[in-house]
Amino acid sequence: MPDTGAPPHPHHTGKHWIDDWRPEDPEFWNTTGRPIARRNLIFSIFAEHIGFSVWLLWSIVVVQMTAAADGSAAASGWALTTTQALWLVAVPSGVGAFLRIPYTFAVPVFGGRNWTVISALLLLIPCLLMAWAVGNPEFPFVGLCLIAATAGFGGGNFASSMANISFFYPEREKGWALGLNAAGGNIGVAVAQKIIPLVVVAGGGVALSRAGLFYVPLALAAAVCAFLFMNNLTEAKADVRPVFQSLRHTDTWIMSLLYIGTFGSFIGYSAAFPTLLKAVFDRGDIALMWAFLGAGIGSIARPLGGKLSDRIGGARITALSFVMLAVGAAAALWSVNAVNLPVFFIAFMFLFVATGIGNGSTYRMISKIFLIKGQDAGGAPETMVQMRRQAAGALGIISSVGAFGGFIVPLAYAWSKSQFGNIQPALQFYVGFFLLLLVVTWFFYIRKSTRMGQVGV
Incomplete structure (x- = not known):
């Protein structure tokens, strides 16, 4: 009370x-x-x-x-x-x-x-x-x-x-x-x-x-x-206790990984996209005039991810976002190989939409996961209060870990460019990474044999 x-x-x-x-x-x-x-x-x-x-x-x-x-x-x-x-x-x-x-x-x-x-x-x-x-x-x-x-x-x-x-x-x-x-x-x-x-x-x-x-x-x-x-x-x-208590939950770390794929991709692509337009296609003019659209679209799509999650379920929308991210990365890979700037630009806009949707859905999942944990622990008022505090602590950890994706994404492109002379290896990695996150989402939160899958997190 x-x-x-x-x-x-x-x-x-x-x-x-x-x-x-x-x-x-x-x-x-x-x-x-x-x-x-x-x-x-x-x-x-x-x-x-x-x-x-x-x-x-x-x-x-x-x-x-x-x-x-x-x-x-x-x-x-x-x-x-x-x-x-x-x-x-x-x-x-x-x-x-x-x-x-x-x-x-x-x-x-x-x-x-x-x-x-x-x-x-x-x-x-x-x-x-x-x-x-x-x-x-x-x-x-x-x-x-x-x-x-x-x-x-x-x-x-x-x-x-x-x-x-x-x-x-x-x-x-x-x-x-x-x-x-x-x-x-x-x-x-x-x-x-x-x-x-x-x-x-x-x-x-x-x-x-x-x-x-x-x-x-x-x-x-x-x-x-x-x-x-x-x-x-x-x-x-x-009060740091709920934060440390949230670290004991496996879900905190799984969701941190998923958030690297969603918010980490959003902030990483926002940072790298203008430079990639200049580096890959030598079109600094487009980078300076139109690169802002990616971050704008990703920001606007975030509430859409939350709303869809309320209707369909956060885990399902998160899985959908990883499918979209894999498709977008594959399209970007094709455009680089084909030296096709329009497809490259459209592919990245698609990627930004996917990151925004995933940002909204993963945040929706976190609160639902800890709600279910509280109910499974008996659902007493004091238990639910404790779980809400742990959920808040988990959000802090997850948002921090996920934001490191903004550090990893540009460096992956930098490594690819310096070692291979192009960004194709980085894009190939992202396709595989997003598919891996899709499997992780399904395994822990969608499978009907799991508790979270049964309640439709």
Whole structure:
């Protein structure tokens, strides 16, 4: 039963701290809670949107830094190899994935409003460092990698933002609120990939430093808005026990693997797609003008995956997404062998749709799996509460592990390009990997001889 009063020892003061928060109380929620939660959600989405944009900023900047097919320097004066470019888009994804776990616990430790301010201000570091470095084509590549790593701050923002909003909303509305929060962040990738190419060439020439400078005032605006309009909840307590308890469940690790295939593919393809258009077909113009469509389509498809899962079952939709991913990777492989740019572009759009659907369906599966585990353990109220907390802990682990796919995907292309001179081996690997994940999904969650298959997870 939810706490209906203020904490016994509220120790925070100021209008931005809330000691009495009862979202499960209908009267409180309808009169007081909902407007406050909505306001916090709006500015949380804004801050997370900027975080995602900064996280994937290098994915579009490196297109203007990569050498042409004949080895000549780009208009910016840079002449990075394809392998170097893919490393620069992989490093932020890896750092962002790692930061998701500590960022999750930062909200209860510092307060949701306070940490949103801090995390938004941290985005100034990668923005200003990028603006400083990219204007000098003689800047050492190792230094570029270190600067790109700081963009991982933006990836960590997702975890803290989702954790913060989850405290504000009642259970019956968390799915909607978290879905909006996630979509608002994911779409930041597409926005950055669309706007930044226009910003860096505004007025003639190529000024890559503008890419970083463009997001400086936006990061400051996110911090100021959070400072003025968001709140901290005293009831949000840092408790690592459910996270460690969730690690004992085999399903946590299986779902982490599946999430590598869905969200990891989304963030990895979002990062690598512009560079691949430049490297494989030498069409940097298409990369700069149209690559944003992939991340946009993938973001929009995410709610569709959740809705289909509600009707058909999360495991079945996840399996369908892996079939689609395998087909899309096979089509991309064919297009590279046939040197067919239109098919390559369409194949990747199909891949992005599949990742979005899979992102929605895997998240739906996680909550259902732990619900079934609680019911099988007796279904007592305290047991169900414990399982919900473990499900939340599992989500943190799964989102972190899955995000490492954004690190693996570009590096797989980089390895393939450096070792074989083309990306076909990487695409062949992805076809096999997605088919393997299809088998894993069927074996653990669809087979009628399994508990999860019987209940239609």
